[in-house]
Amino acid sequence: MKVTVKFFAALREAVGKTEIEQELPPGATVQDLLNLLTQEHPVLSRYVSYINVAVNRKYVDLQTTLRQGDEVACLPPVGGG
Amino acid sequence: MKVTVKFFAALREAVGKTEIEQELPPGATVQDLLNLLTQEHPVLSRYVSYINVAVNRKYVDLQTTLRQGDEVACLPPVGGG
Amino acid sequence: MTANDGRDAERAKLFEVTSAELSVDEVVGRLADPGVGAVSAFVGVVRGVTDGREVSYLEYEAYPEMAEQTLRQIGDEIRERWKTIREVAIVHRLGRLEIGERSVVIALSAAHRQETFGAVRYAIDRLKEIVPIWKKEVWADGGAKWRSEE
Amino acid sequence: MTANDGRDAERAKLFEVTSAELSVDEVVGRLADPGVGAVSAFVGVVRGVTDGREVSYLEYEAYPEMAEQTLRQIGDEIRERWKTIREVAIVHRLGRLEIGERSVVIALSAAHRQETFGAVRYAIDRLKEIVPIWKKEVWADGGAKWRSEE
Numbered sequence: 529m530k531v532t533v534k535f536f537a538a539l540r541e542a543v544g545k546t547e548i549e550q551e552l553p554p555g556a557t558v559q560d561l562l563n564l565l566t567q568e569h570p571v572l573s574r575y576v577s578y579i580n581v582a583v584n585r586k587y588v589d590l591q592t593t594l595r596q597g598d599e600v601a602c603l604p605p606v607g608g609g
Numbered sequence: 610m611k612v613t614v615k616f617f618a619a620l621r622e623a624v625g626k627t628e629i630e631q632e633l634p635p636g637a638t639v640q641d642l643l644n645l646l647t648q649e650h651p652v653l654s655r656y657v658s659y660i661n662v663a664v665n666r667k668y669v670d671l672q673t674t675l676r677q678g679d680e681v682a683c684l685p686p687v688g689g690g
Numbered sequence: 691m692t693a694n695d696g697r698d699a700e701r702a703k704l705f706e707v708t709s710a711e712l713s714v715d716e717v718v719g720r721l722a723d724p725g726v727g728a729v730s731a732f733v734g735v736v737r738g739v740t741d742g743r744e745v746s747y748l749e750y751e752a753y754p755e756m757a758e759q760t761l762r763q764i765g766d767e768i769r770e771r772w773k774t775i776r777e778v779a780i781v782h783r784l785g786r787l788e789i790g791e792r793s794v795v796i797a798l799s800a801a802h803r804q805e806t807f808g809a810v811r812y813a814i815d816r817l818k819e820i821v822p823i824w825k826k827e828v829w830a831d832g833g834a835k836w837r838s839e840e
Numbered sequence: 841m842t843a844n845d846g847r848d849a850e851r852a853k854l855f856e857v858t859s860a861e862l863s864v865d866e867v868v869g870r871l872a873d874p875g876v877g878a879v880s881a882f883v884g885v886v887r888g889v890t891d892g893r894e895v896s897y898l899e900y901e902a903y904p905e906m907a908e909q910t911l912r913q914i915g916d917e918i919r920e921r922w923k924t925i926r927e928v929a930i931v932h933r934l935g936r937l938e939i940g941e942r943s944v945v946i947a948l949s950a951a952h953r954q955e956t957f958g959a960v961r962y963a964i965d966r967l968k969e970i971v972p973i974w975k976k977e978v979w980a981d982g983g984a985k986w987r988s989e990e
Binding site for chain 3: 618663668690
Binding site: 534536537538540582585587601603604605606607608609 | 884900901902903905906907909932943944964967968969970971972973974975976986987988
């Protein structure tokens with residue numbers, strides 16, 4: 529299955545992309561996705577413990593199972609205002 | 610001696626004037642002035658226990674001695690905002 | 691009197707009663723300074739109903755010179771009590787005000803937001819307590835009443 | 841989802857991210873309703889110095905759809921917790937902002953002022969906690985850093 533992965537702020541700059549399509553095995557979790565992304569973009573290892581993840585615009589935990597077509601956002605610590 | 614007396618809001622409407630000149634004996638206090646004003650304008654007796662008084666734009670108590678030329682303001686309970 | 695009297699003279703008045711319409715942006719602008727990171731503001735608005743009675747309009751009256759002096763006193767009290775507050779501006783409108791119009795704008799600035807919320811609350815509470823301003827409610831049914839703080 | 845979804849559709853958006861300059865008056869105007877007697881507002885302003893370092897400008901970035909959704913969530917949380925709050929509007933600016941410009945305007949309305957101060961504080965605290973918006977400080981000396989809440 530495929531999911532869309534979005535990167536923001538420091539993560540976007542580190543990866544050099546705002547969005548990628550990622551192929552995943554069925555039943556993959558958010559944690560599985562982060563492991564895969566870190567392999568492909570080793571620079572992410574510096575950030576991965578601070579990342580929050582949103583799936584389809586809702587915060588989720590790392591055990592959440594992903595589905596075909598999900599929009600997964602990798603969010604560094606927020607700081608608006 | 611003479612002082613200027615200002616009336617505001619409900620007091621202004623009751624007395625029908627925004628300002629009067631009042632002749633007072635030397636050494637008169639704010640309380641003496643209020644007694645005199647209430648004699649001349651009996652309508653004030655309804656208000657006099659709620660009035661705050663300012664002399665030259667500072668709140669004062671009733672024992673304050675007045676001086677020639679003072680600006681005395683009779684202030685009903687305030688309610689801005 | 692206060693540490694900033696000199697600065698005040700060079701720029702917009704920080705404490706004012708006026709018959710002109712109030713703009714929050716304009717009052718907030720009076721606080722401009724590169725050290726400001728947070729502004730808290732309070733806006734009083736003319737309500738269309740009080741105690742279940744329909745209001746037609748309000749009429750505000752002041753003892754203007756003393757009102758501006760007591761507004762300034764409130765600013766001094768705030769900066770004495772909350773040291774992180776950089777500046778305070780309070781502008782109160784006078785005369786006839788229609789429903790939905792702004793009667794007062796209070797704005798205060800700081801580098802960081804933490805103390806601004808309590809300070810703006812103090813400002814409006816204190817304004818209703820000591821500033822010689824009065825409001826007359828004129829009701830839709832023709833009655834009218836001078837109101838002090840409930 | 842919320843009780844006022846229908847009303848919102850008929851008028852200005854209450855929760856928004858935008859690259860346009862912010863006006864406090866305009867955001868306060870989004871709350872207009874004859875039952876409003878008090879509005880409390882918070883305005884974030886771009887500071888010229890942080891940690892003793894001179895700032896040249898800020899660059900704000902968001903995950904826009906989720907940002908508006910979490911801003912709306914904050915509004916819902918506030919009206920759940922403080923029953924006297926009538927309405928909440930939060931508008932956050934994005935893109936490059938110069939010193940003194942407004943980054944966020946929060947405004948909330950009530951018939952009476954008492955609960956508005958705590959509620960506006962909650963709104964900005966919560967915004968900094970959950971809304972996917974980021975700011976990059978670009979310093980006068982050429983350095984730059986993404987900053988999360990201190």
